[in-house]
Amino acid sequence: xxxxxxxxxxxxxxxxxxxxxxxxxxxxxxxxxxxxxxxxxxxxxxxxxxxxxxxxxxxxxxxxxxxxxxxxxxxxxxxxxxxxxxxxxxxxxxxxxxxxxxxxxxxxxxxxxxxxxxxxxxxxxxxxxxxxxxxxxxxxxxxxxxxxxxxxxxxxxxxxxxxxxxxxxxxxxxxxxxxxxxxxxxxxxxxxxxxxxxxxxxxxxxxxxxxxxxxxxxxxxxxxxxxxxxxxxxxxxxxxxxxxxxxxxxxxxxxxxxxxxxxxxxxx
Amino acid sequence: xxxxxxxxxxxxxxxxxxxxxxxxxxxxxxxxxxxxxxxxxxxxxxxxxxxxxxxxxxxxxxxxxxxxxxxxxxxxxxxxxxxxxxxxxxxxxxxxxxxxxxxxxxxxxxxxxxxxxxxxxxxxxxxxxxxxxxxxxxxxxxxxxxxxxxxxxxxxxxxxxxxxxxxxxxxxxxxxxxxxxxxxxxxxxxxxxxxxxxxxxxxxxxxxxxxxxxxxxxxxxxxxxxxxxxxxxxxxxxxxxxxxxxxxxxxxxxxxxxxxxxxxxxxxxxxxxxxxxxxxxxxxxxxxxxxxxxxxxxxxxxxxxxxxxxxxxxxxxxxxxxxxxxxxxxxxxxxxxxxxxxxxxxxxxxxxx
Numbered sequence: 001x002x003x004x005x006x007x008x009x010x011x012x013x014x015x016x017x018x019x020x021x022x023x024x025x026x027x028x029x030x031x032x033x034x035x036x037x038x039x040x041x042x043x044x045x046x047x048x049x050x051x052x053x054x055x056x057x058x059x060x061x062x063x064x065x066x067x068x069x070x071x072x073x074x075x076x077x078x079x080x081x082x083x084x085x086x087x088x089x090x091x092x093x094x095x096x097x098x099x100x101x102x103x104x105x106x107x108x109x110x111x112x113x114x115x116x117x118x119x120x121x122x123x124x125x126x127x128x129x130x131x132x133x134x135x136x137x138x139x140x141x142x143x144x145x146x147x148x149x150x151x152x153x154x155x156x157x158x159x160x161x162x163x164x165x166x167x168x169x170x171x172x173x174x175x176x177x178x179x180x181x182x183x184x185x186x187x188x189x190x191x192x193x194x195x196x197x198x199x200x201x202x203x204x205x206x207x208x209x210x211x212x213x214x215x216x217x218x219x220x221x222x223x224x225x226x227x228x229x230x231x232x233x234x235x236x237x238x239x240x241x242x243x244x245x246x247x248x249x250x251x252x253x254x255x256x257x258x259x260x261x262x263x264x265x266x267x268x
Numbered sequence: 269x270x271x272x273x274x275x276x277x278x279x280x281x282x283x284x285x286x287x288x289x290x291x292x293x294x295x296x297x298x299x300x301x302x303x304x305x306x307x308x309x310x311x312x313x314x315x316x317x318x319x320x321x322x323x324x325x326x327x328x329x330x331x332x333x334x335x336x337x338x339x340x341x342x343x344x345x346x347x348x349x350x351x352x353x354x355x356x357x358x359x360x361x362x363x364x365x366x367x368x369x370x371x372x373x374x375x376x377x378x379x380x381x382x383x384x385x386x387x388x389x390x391x392x393x394x395x396x397x398x399x400x401x402x403x404x405x406x407x408x409x410x411x412x413x414x415x416x417x418x419x420x421x422x423x424x425x426x427x428x429x430x431x432x433x434x435x436x437x438x439x440x441x442x443x444x445x446x447x448x449x450x451x452x453x454x455x456x457x458x459x460x461x462x463x464x465x466x467x468x469x470x471x472x473x474x475x476x477x478x479x480x481x482x483x484x485x486x487x488x489x490x491x492x493x494x495x496x497x498x499x500x501x502x503x504x505x506x507x508x509x510x511x512x513x514x515x516x517x518x519x520x521x522x523x524x525x526x527x528x529x530x531x532x533x534x535x536x537x538x539x540x541x542x543x544x545x546x547x548x549x550x551x552x553x554x555x556x557x558x559x560x561x562x563x564x565x566x567x568x569x570x571x572x573x574x575x576x577x578x579x580x581x582x583x584x585x586x587x588x589x590x591x592x593x594x595x596x597x598x599x600x601x602x603x604x605x606x607x608x609x610x611x612x613x614x615x616x617x618x619x620x621x
Contacts, residue, residue, distance in 0.1 A: 068463075069463060092464055102460050103456050104457060105273070105457065108276060112276065120270065121465060
């Protein structure tokens with residue numbers, strides 16, 4: 001029995017035209033602070049779409065609105081063809097969410113937690129298969145508190161995969177992880193995308209955005225400043241005459257670290 | 269399913285179980301064994317027998333037969349010494365001339381301890397009168413025939429155990445919820461759950477079932493310990509006890525939710541919970557009866573939720589009351605439940621905004 005399945009045919013409405021997410025004129029205000037200032041963008045199916053920007057740029061708020069966790073003041077957001085402002089619960093059943101600081105009940109082990117999450121979507125899950133996918137089978141009977149940082153993030157993603165979502169939201173998934181764990185997670189993200197899912201990633205790690213994302217939207221002060229594939233953005237900057245003073249070598253210290261501590265991607 | 273997971277998670281949390289069960293057990297054990305309540309009063313009477321004849325020995329054996337008297341015998345000097353030490357409340361001297369004509373029995377009593385010595389004097393007076401009549405062969409015109417009215421022998425334990433049960437229900441409700449929910453909220457556990465299609469009411473329901481199951485277990489354990497170890501006289505219906513206990517538990521669970529909703533962290537939540545719990549604990553007739561409080565305080569504490577719960581539990585356990593008989597307390601319980609639920613729904617927030 002294979003756990004890798006193609007997402008169900010989403011039956012996106014014609015309005016979405018084959019886009020996983022359509023955002024139009026989204027606005028959200030907290031008192032006098034405008035967190036999201038009338039942004040519009042579209043995420044294609046099966047792409048890894050990145051929201052990049054400094055803290056306070058409005059990327060987390062945007063994503064929370066798309067996840068149905070927060071209300072918007074104005075604008076439209078269609079997620080998997082469904083208007084998230086009108087029917088957030090339906091959207092929730094079709095997406096997977098990995099929150100930045102996820103935590104889980106201490107008294108349950110990983111398998112039990114996955115079963116519990118499955119029940120929330122009214123599904124029975126093959127918990128071991130999901131754990132295998134995120135490479136956590138040895139820790140199946142452990143509790144979350146006993147996992148390392150990287151393992152916790154992988155488990156967090158595992159809970160987001162329980163309902164075989166069409167769209168996966170990852171919120172700063174590699175914050176606080178060491179280089180090996182980060183590489184590990186990037187590989188996981190790629191494998192998820194190769195199953196046919198769409199990923200929306202928020203990050204403030206530039207190398208992550210460069211490596212993983214097909215397209216990147218750079219946000220600041222609640223606005224989208226640019227939305228292109230990373231290479232295009234970099235090329236455009238170079239064309240403007242940008243020149244780095246320091247000579248870039250084709251390897252850096254991180255590469256040295258990885259080379260010396262082993263390609264086997266060891267993790268405690 | 270969510271309920272089942274929640275139950276499993278709760279019972280594996282050994283800390284929670286420890287506090288909800290062990291603390292009331294300990295309190296009950298300590299208080300039950302020390303027995304702060306009234307013990308059978310007794311007076312220490314010393315008799316100095318200077319006659320050593322049949323009359324005096326009859327007197328002595330008759331005195332021994334009085335239930336309230338602890339009788340000691342000895343020489344005049346040693347008994348007077350004991351009296352001064354406070355080990356005797358009264359020392360009676362039977363002179364050598366006793367039984368021959370009219371004799372005066374001298375009684376020395378301890379002025380420093382008026383309560384007990386008065387009792388001792390009264391007993392001696394009564395004894396002396398009776399004895400005099402008997403010696404003189406006179407049948408007194410009037411006799412006093414005292415019959416005890418209280419047919420049950422209630423002890424402090426009978427007062428204490430229902431109160432302990434009520435107390436543990438309150439502790440579980442308040443602290444059980446406050447500590448877990450605030451932690452969960454802080455750590456984003458609740459937020460993660462909200463990202464799923466889970467409905468709020470399903471979550472609350474599963475938590476409610478978990479907590480109330482704990483309450484029911486607590487009641488059972490405390491009752492069993494009280495009954496088997498402390499000779500608690502249980503005259504009531506266990507089912508009624510459980511019903512009242514669970515509904516009462518609902519009050520404190522809702523209060524706990526209200527507190528966790530309004531607090532950002534344990535540091536703010538814990539003091540609030542204690543602020544509610546401690547006064548209630550001491551003023552609701554748990555450790556001592558409210559009748560020993562000043563009038564105004566009695567009126568105020570009458571309306572405390574814990575008073576209603578513990579009074580109802582006590583009536584059921586000790587008087588064997590039915591649910592209908594405690595309807596006054598039940599009304600109070602339901603009113604408080606409504607208040608607490610309203611507060612909880614208004615105040616509870618899923619995340620630290």
